[in-house]
Amino acid sequence: MTEKRKAHQASAGSKRAILEAVLSRAVEAGYEGTTMADVARVSGLPIGSVYWHFKNKEQLFVELLDYCYEVWQESTAPVRDMRELLHNTISRSAAASADLADPAAAFWSIGLVFAFERRLEDNLARQRYLEIRRKMFESVTSLLRTTYDGVPDDVAAELAHDMAVMGRALTDGFRVAAAAGDDTDFDRYASLTADALESLVASRLKEYAHV
Amino acid sequence: MTEKRKAHQASAGSKRAILEAVLSRAVEAGYEGTTMADVARVSGLPIGSVYWHFKNKEQLFVELLDYCYEVWQESTAPVRDMRELLHNTISRSAAASADLADPAAAFWSIGLVFAFERRLEDNLARQRYLEIRRKMFESVTSLLRTTYDGVPDDVAAELAHDMAVMGRALTDGFRVAAAAGDDTDFDRYASLTADALESLVASRLKEYAHV
DNA sequence: GTCTATATGAGGATAGAC
DNA sequence: GTCTATCCTCATATAGAC
Numbered sequence: 378m379t380e381k382r383k384a385h386q387a388s389a390g391s392k393r394a395i396l397e398a399v400l401s402r403a404v405e406a407g408y409e410g411t412t413m414a415d416v417a418r419v420s421g422l423p424i425g426s427v428y429w430h431f432k433n434k435e436q437l438f439v440e441l442l443d444y445c446y447e448v449w450q451e452s453t454a455p456v457r458d459m460r461e462l463l464h465n466t467i468s469r470s471a472a473a474s475a476d477l478a479d480p481a482a483a484f485w486s487i488g489l490v491f492a493f494e495r496r497l498e499d500n501l502a503r504q505r506y507l508e509i510r511r512k513m514f515e516s517v518t519s520l521l522r523t524t525y526d527g528v529p530d531d532v533a534a535e536l537a538h539d540m541a542v543m544g545r546a547l548t549d550g551f552r553v554a555a556a557a558g559d560d561t562d563f564d565r566y567a568s569l570t571a572d573a574l575e576s577l578v579a580s581r582l583k584e585y586a587h588v
Numbered sequence: 589m590t591e592k593r594k595a596h597q598a599s600a601g602s603k604r605a606i607l608e609a610v611l612s613r614a615v616e617a618g619y620e621g622t623t624m625a626d627v628a629r630v631s632g633l634p635i636g637s638v639y640w641h642f643k644n645k646e647q648l649f650v651e652l653l654d655y656c657y658e659v660w661q662e663s664t665a666p667v668r669d670m671r672e673l674l675h676n677t678i679s680r681s682a683a684a685s686a687d688l689a690d691p692a693a694a695f696w697s698i699g700l701v702f703a704f705e706r707r708l709e710d711n712l713a714r715q716r717y718l719e720i721r722r723k724m725f726e727s728v729t730s731l732l733r734t735t736y737d738g739v740p741d742d743v744a745a746e747l748a749h750d751m752a753v754m755g756r757a758l759t760d761g762f763r764v765a766a767a768a769g770d771d772t773d774f775d776r777y778a779s780l781t782a783d784a785l786e787s788l789v790a791s792r793l794k795e796y797a798h799v
Numbered sequence: 800g801t802c803t804a805t806a807t808g809a810g811g812a813t814a815g816a817c
Numbered sequence: 818g819t820c821t822a823t824c825c826t827c828a829t830a831t832a833g834a835c
Contacts, residue, residue: 388800391800391801405706405707406706406707407704407705407706407707409620409621409705409707410620410705410706410707412827412828412829413828413829413830414827414828414829422801422802423801423802423803424802424803424829424830425800425801425802425803425831425832426800426801426802428829428830428831429800429801430800433829433830434828434829434830489704489764490704490705492764492767492768493618493700493701493704493764493767494617494618494620494621494701495616495617495618495621495767496616496617496618496620496621507768507769510768539777539780542765542770542772542777543758543777543780543781543784545761545765545770546757546758546761546762546764546765546777546781547754547757547758547761548761549760549761549764549765550756550757550758550759550760550761550762550764551757551761553700553703553704553757553760553761553764554753554756554757554760556703556704556706557703557718557721558718559753559756561753566750566753566754566757569750569754569788570754570757572788572791573754573784573785573787573788574784576784576787576788576791577780577783577784577787580783580787599818602818602819623809623810623811624810624811624812625809625810625811633819633820634819634820634821635811635812635820635821636813636814636818636819636820636821637818637819637820639811639812639813640818640819641818644811644812645810645811645812
């Protein structure tokens, strides 16, 4: 029994080690660029163990996305308004490039690779990313909706949707900038972005009031 | 001579056919996903010919980017202001997803794949894309600069830089949306985007006038 | 559960006849 | 310049001892 216990007790730790390993490689090299041999080497385990814990590469990435998203959710304090939201996500674009080992920061950057690789069309990990992307969008939309007081529901809904679309485009765009190595002060542009969207909301609300 | 001419005369056409082939594959599958065998098959030429015309896959993509960029430049009428610029680039994001064979529309979408694949760090095609990306940014910045009248040079320069950064983020962001398959009305958001940035410029200029 | 050896297949690239 | 056959490398995945 002692022998057997020793062989089995490392299991949870090993799985975690493998996920950390694939994370560090994935941020660096993307999906195609990350090899199972790499993962094994970085995790310190033989490749056989990797396949014992995960069915295949595809499934490994599905669980990586779940893992990252979980950490991201836990580590992200609830935000109150659009400005705070934009600041968090855009500043974090820079962080994701700098601190490659932070799952929470890495999640969205890894995801974008899946958005662009159409070859991965029916890859489960890609679908997982798109699913989380949608979920995220819905949650942002309903958050924003609560911030517009004193306007009819349908107006608030449309406004929230528009701001969510533009906020998403902007945060994705700055992630591209980070990936392309553009020399950008993300804090500064997080503020400018918030200014721009807020003034857009203001003029829309004003327009509505005049009707 | 007749024999020899026949063997040689197809050369220019073949090269072009190969570029068209790699374009159609690249938009679909990205860099890694495009195989030399694919390219040969689609172009209708044997793989040996592909390697006769191009040194290797890397060089093939370098010339593809040059080719696309050239077509893009020729087919793009000079724009007069930010609104027109945003409309052109953002609406074209949708076009790039729809009309995969249009080199002009495809250029920026293919480029983004290179931005994200860090594995391709010293890939010449990636560097070519980043080079054109920088060139594009400079040209947009100087265009915008001419649209701010009656303000000191340094203010206009800063404003133009900021707008170019945000415009780039927005267009990249909407390209991501197109790649991720988000259900987005690009025409509508091109307008909203222009509204947002214009109101930001207005408030900045007003701020300056008060000093 | 861990680890080694290896099967299998795909893709980039070349040789050399025509 | 075109085309075929083939080499070589590398990555996913499995078999099977421990």
